[in-house]
Amino acid sequence: MKKGHYGPYGGQYIAETLMTPLRELEAAYEDAKADPAFQAEFREILRDYVGRESPLTFARRLTERLGGARIVLKREDLNHTGAHKVNNTIGQALLARRMGKKRLIAETGAGMHGVATATVAALFGMPCEVYMGATDVARQAPNVARMKMLGATVHPIEEGGATLKDAMNEAIRDWIANCDDTFYVIGTVAGPHPYPAMVRDFQSVIGTEARRQMLEKFGKLPDQAIACVGGGSNAMGLFAGFLDDPGVRLVGVEAGGKGIATGEHAASICGGRPGVLHGSKTYLLQTDDGQILDTYSVSAGLDYPGVGPEHAYLADTGRAEYVPVDDAEAVAAFDALCRYEGIIPALESSHAVAEAIKRAPHLPGDAILLVNLSGRGDKDMDNVLAWKAAHPPVPAL
Amino acid sequence: MNRIQNCFSRTRAAGRPAFVAYLTMGFPSLAASEKAADTLLSSGADILELGVPFSDPVADGAVIRAAAYAALEQGVKLADVLALAARLRAKHPDAPLVVFSYYNVLYAHGLERFADEAAAAGVDAVLVVDLPLEERDELLAVLRPRGLTFVPLVAPTTSVERAAASAKGLEDSFLYVITVKGTTGARAELPPELKDRLATLRAAVDVPIAAGFGVSTREQAAMIGEVADGFVVGSALVKALEKDGTLHAEDLRYY
Numbered sequence: 024m025k026k027g028h029y030g031p032y033g034g035q036y037i038a039e040t041l042m043t044p045l046r047e048l049e050a051a052y053e054d055a056k057a058d059p060a061f062q063a064e065f066r067e068i069l070r071d072y073v074g075r076e077s078p079l080t081f082a083r084r085l086t087e088r089l090g091g092a093r094i095v096l097k098r099e100d101l102n103h104t105g106a107h108k109v110n111n112t113i114g115q116a117l118l119a120r121r122m123g124k125k126r127l128i129a130e131t132g133a134g135m136h137g138v139a140t141a142t143v144a145a146l147f148g149m150p151c152e153v154y155m156g157a158t159d160v161a162r163q164a165p166n167v168a169r170m171k172m173l174g175a176t177v178h179p180i181e182e183g184g185a186t187l188k189d190a191m192n193e194a195i196r197d198w199i200a201n202c203d204d205t206f207y208v209i210g211t212v213a214g215p216h217p218y219p220a221m222v223r224d225f226q227s228v229i230g231t232e233a234r235r236q237m238l239e240k241f242g243k244l245p246d247q248a249i250a251c252v253g254g255g256s257n258a259m260g261l262f263a264g265f266l267d268d269p270g271v272r273l274v275g276v277e278a279g280g281k282g283i284a285t286g287e288h289a290a291s292i293c294g295g296r297p298g299v300l301h302g303s304k305t306y307l308l309q310t311d312d313g314q315i316l317d318t319y320s321v322s323a324g325l326d327y328p329g330v331g332p333e334h335a336y337l338a339d340t341g342r343a344e345y346v347p348v349d350d351a352e353a354v355a356a357f358d359a360l361c362r363y364e365g366i367i368p369a370l371e372s373s374h375a376v377a378e379a380i381k382r383a384p385h386l387p388g389d390a391i392l393l394v395n396l397s398g399r400g401d402k403d404m405d406n407v408l409a410w411k412a413a414h415p416p417v418p419a420l
Numbered sequence: 421m422n423r424i425q426n427c428f429s430r431t432r433a434a435g436r437p438a439f440v441a442y443l444t445m446g447f448p449s450l451a452a453s454e455k456a457a458d459t460l461l462s463s464g465a466d467i468l469e470l471g472v473p474f475s476d477p478v479a480d481g482a483v484i485r486a487a488a489y490a491a492l493e494q495g496v497k498l499a500d501v502l503a504l505a506a507r508l509r510a511k512h513p514d515a516p517l518v519v520f521s522y523y524n525v526l527y528a529h530g531l532e533r534f535a536d537e538a539a540a541a542g543v544d545a546v547l548v549v550d551l552p553l554e555e556r557d558e559l560l561a562v563l564r565p566r567g568l569t570f571v572p573l574v575a576p577t578t579s580v581e582r583a584a585a586s587a588k589g590l591e592d593s594f595l596y597v598i599t600v601k602g603t604t605g606a607r608a609e610l611p612p613e614l615k616d617r618l619a620t621l622r623a624a625v626d627v628p629i630a631a632g633f634g635v636s637t638r639e640q641a642a643m644i645g646e647v648a649d650g651f652v653v654g655s656a657l658v659k660a661l662e663k664d665g666t667l668h669a670e671d672l673r674y675y
Contacts, residue, residue: 036523037550038549313527315475
């Protein structure tokens with residue numbers, strides 16, 4: 024495969040101004056990847072600061088209620104900052120420092136990546152500016168407050184649908200203007216090469232740990248590994264641990280919003296077609312004329328019209344399957360995890376939990392569904408309450 | 421020789437730089453774009469870049485972004501831009517016409533279909549802001565057999581070697597040199613090192629070079645003209661159209 028490409032996907036479809044900075048980044052990353060001192064520092068921070076490794080939790084009561092496959096949760100929600108995002112921001116901040124960059128910028132949707140970037144910026148003493156769609160600023164107020172508390176500047180973006188893609192547009196513009204001293208910390212496995220590979224590598228700690236923990240704790244690999252997919256970094260991190268295990272089905276869960284048929288969703292693979300945006304060729308939600316569509320999901324973190332190019336490739340080759348879960352199913356799964364397990368999950372992660380809830384009853388009791396619980400749901404309280412107030416009650420499990 | 425080569429021969433013989441004009445097609449309306457393009461080509465502009473509106477113009481500053489969104493609000497499509505190009509071609513048989521786009525719009529249209537229709541409309545070249553050297557072969561493969569050329573971009577971060585590689589095989593086109601690190605839009609000051617950089621690039625490549633991004637005054641155009649084969653004015657023209665949708669004589673005086 025051509026470097027930086029995943030079959031026909033990936034690549035570097037970006038402004039010429041960024042091509043040289045991308046080459047420098049690629050060289051610096053290859054160098055760091057092969058440097059044991061860099062890897063050791065990365066692992067040390069993950070252990071002593073993030074609190075890794077994150078445990079596997081057997082969801083006993085939920086499993087008993089469903090009566091089928093065992094559901095096991097990979098607890099990325101227990102990481103410092105409350106989501107998997109910090110695995111990647113630590114890696115990129117270490118790289119930024121190594122490259123002598125003075126300033127971090129980031130885009131954020133739900134705000135978890137913004138918080139994780141603001142966190143590492145504080146940890147490393149670097150200024151940080153976060154671009155966030157104005158719609159998301161409004162619906163993720165707790166995370167905006169956290170970013171500001173951590174010393175970051177948050178720029179609300181009013182253009183387009185004022186969500187994640189618009190924030191990413193503006194972050195790219197900032198990077199074009201300030202590429203000499205600025206490191207752009209992309210939060211997902213999207214963007215131009217080397218970002219999709221680099222972010223996957225930093226997040227692969229999820230899958231590597233989970234694979235070992237499965238063998239230690241259950242003496243077998245999971246039958247299915249399930250994760251939600253917006254851009255797809257938590258899913259790619261989980262899948263990375265099992266790509267070479269053909270017996271493990273990989274399941275990516277996209278945001279079905281109000282249903283694929285309504286057009287109001289954020290399911291790029293299930294409801295989109297290939298195109299080029301933000302540096303990559305990949306599945307996109309777009310009009311027939313190639314204009315990028317505004318997306319919709321109850322969960323801000325999945326509200327993105329594209330998907331990482333490696334997911335596009337895994338979908339085409341059939342190595343992973345991608346399915347939509349709609350808002351109501353996600354909210355029902357959110358409730359179920361709260362009531363049966365005492366865990367308040369992020370709405371994003373609730374999509375993956377919902378898919379496991381659908382599948383478990385149809386599988387034998389010795390099967391295991393490994394679900395990446397990519398984040399905690401404290402940030403989503405207001406959204407869930409508002410969603411429930413506006414919709415008929417979801418049936419309780 | 422194609423129209424682009426003829427154009428630069430003419431301007432060089434006249435001892436002046438080529439005036440490359442950019443307009444966002446469909447802003448403030450398709451009819452206004454057509455009239456403005458006609459005015460430009462009749463009154464001093466040598467090459468016209470027809471900007472195709474895109475929903476996510478990451479390389480553009482506020483003026484061209486707003487123009488693109490306004491054009492999209494009216495439902496302007498690539499087919500409209502090509503139809504407009506065909507009408508301009510009929511009136512201005514010698515003027516080079518360049519389709520200026522983001523890649524997804526062309527990709528969604530179908531690259532072969534786009535190349536067929538662009539060639540039929542009398543378009544000379546295609547410029548794609550997010551299609552660097554590494555990715556352009558897919559598009560060149562459909563443009564070249566139809567007699568269309570491609571305008572490569574060179575940025576302030578681009579090495580001379582890379583610029584030469586980008587120009588290679590496109591001797592029937594011109595090299596678009598981006599003056600500033602940043603998005604499109606008028607700048608009060610262009611970088612002090614610009615003149616030296618343009619001179620270095622011009623010596624290193626076998627194609628004409630035109631500099632754009634940030635150029636909005638006659639003085640800036642003259643400065644660029646001392647060392648380059650052409651200058652590009654975009655945002656300043658689009659901004660001029662914001663007033664009453666028409667270009668006036670004072671909007672056109674760049675040399």
